[in-house]
Amino acid sequence: MTVDYYDPLALAVIALALLLGGVVKGATGAGTPVAAVPVIAAFFDVRLAVIIMAAPNLLANVRQIQVFWKTRLGEGFSLRFGLSGAVGAVLGTLLLASLPGETLSLMLAIVVILYIALRFLRSDWRLTEAAARRWVVPAGTVGGMLQGATGISAPVSVSFLNAMRLEREVFIPTVSIFFAAMAILQVPALVATGLLTGELAILSALALIPMLLGLPLGDRLARHLSAQAFDRVLLLLLAVMALRLLWVSLA
Numbered sequence: 702m703t704v705d706y707y708d709p710l711a712l713a714v715i716a717l718a719l720l721l722g723g724v725v726k727g728a729t730g731a732g733t734p735v736a737a738v739p740v741i742a743a744f745f746d747v748r749l750a751v752i753i754m755a756a757p758n759l760l761a762n763v764r765q766i767q768v769f770w771k772t773r774l775g776e777g778f779s780l781r782f783g784l785s786g787a788v789g790a791v792l793g794t795l796l797l798a799s800l801p802g803e804t805l806s807l808m809l810a811i812v813v814i815l816y817i818a819l820r821f822l823r824s825d826w827r828l829t830e831a832a833a834r835r836w837v838v839p840a841g842t843v844g845g846m847l848q849g850a851t852g853i854s855a856p857v858s859v860s861f862l863n864a865m866r867l868e869r870e871v872f873i874p875t876v877s878i879f880f881a882a883m884a885i886l887q888v889p890a891l892v893a894t895g896l897l898t899g900e901l902a903i904l905s906a907l908a909l910i911p912m913l914l915g916l917p918l919g920d921r922l923a924r925h926l927s928a929q930a931f932d933r934v935l936l937l938l939l940a941v942m943a944l945r946l947l948w949v950s951l952a
Contacts, residue, residue, distance in 0.1 A: 714744050715753060715904075716911045721938075723915020724922060726761075733757055733912055738852035739813050739942035747805035748797060751852040752897055756905040757912050759884035762877040769874035774867075778837060779875050783882030785841030786848070786858070790883035791890045793849020798894035800850070803950045809851040810946035813939050816856045820936060828864040836861070841879065848883050849890070 718740035722733030734754050741750035766773075773779045797805065828836070844858035858879055862872055891897035897905075 711745065715741055715908070719753075719757070719908050719911040720915040720918075722757075723912040724919035726912075726916060726919060733761065734848075734852050735816065735855050735939070737912075739809065739939055739946065742806065742809055742852070743942040743945040746802050747809050747851060748802070748896060749901075751797060751849075752891060752901050753905050753908050754852055755884060755888050755891060755897065756902075757908050758880055759888065760909065761912070762881040762884065765873055765877040766881060769870060769877070772868075772870040773874035773878060774871060778834065779878045782837050782841045782875065783878045785838040786845035786854070786879045787882040787886040789842040789845020789847075790849040790887040791845075792842075793846040793851075794887055794890040794894060794896075796846070796850040798896055805850065806946045806950035809853070810943045810950065812847060812851050812853050812856055813943040813946070816853065817936050817939055817943070819856055819860055827866055828861070830865075833861075833865050844879070845883050848880075849887055854880075854883075 718737040719733070721740065722735075722737035725736040726733050738747075738750045738754060741753060774782075800808075840857055840861040844854035844861070847857060848854035858876065862876055867875065888897065
């Protein structure tokens with residue numbers, strides 16, 4: 702899909718999607734891509750959504766690593782999770798560059814639907830520490846491939862860490878190392894495949910502005926709206942975006 706990046710409508714939709722992502726992160730601590738990527742992809746395409754999120758993903762997670770570094774999972778767990786995610790992200794980026802737009806839209810729709818299903822199921826199953834260490838590399842690699850190809854890894858990465866029942870102070874730096882490691886390799890991969898142009902790099906950097914504006918709004922919203930109500934509104938929005946993506950990919 703050809704997009705006029707100076708079209709006011711295009712810029713408005715992208716800015717609103719990123720503002721929403723910032724609001725979600727400020728209100729729930731969840732990642733921006735879950736909210737922003739499906740919205741941008743539903744109106745434009747998956748490639749544009751993934752490229753625009755490059756700078757926000759990297760900088761936001763580097764900041765969280767700095768704040769929570771001391772409480773990360775030790776014994777090489779975070780490193781293996783991050784490195785396997787980075788390798789997967791490069792593989793996913795190759796898929797992003799080679800697959801047709803309709804196929805990418807269908808993949809993203811399936812990932813979003815899977816994420817919604819996992820949120821509603823809220824399974825009580827739990828991974829033991831030993832099992833988590835055995836599965837950390839496969840989980841990181843698959844999550845990285847999803848991130849590289851669709852912009853969202855939450856159905857694998859976040860579900861995997863949630864199954865470990867980590868405390869918030871441990872969860873945040875561990876998942877941030879994962880996302881930052883992916884971004885560090887994903888950005889050069891986007892450049893090497895010709896997807897990240899100078900124009901899109903500027904747009905990605907500017908994407909930080911609405912995301913940062915959304916953070917305090919989300920914090921205020923969380924004080925007046927229950928976490929469950931906010932979560933259901935977000936899932937409803939994601940469901941609508943997934944249906945739109947399905948329509949675009951199958952039409």
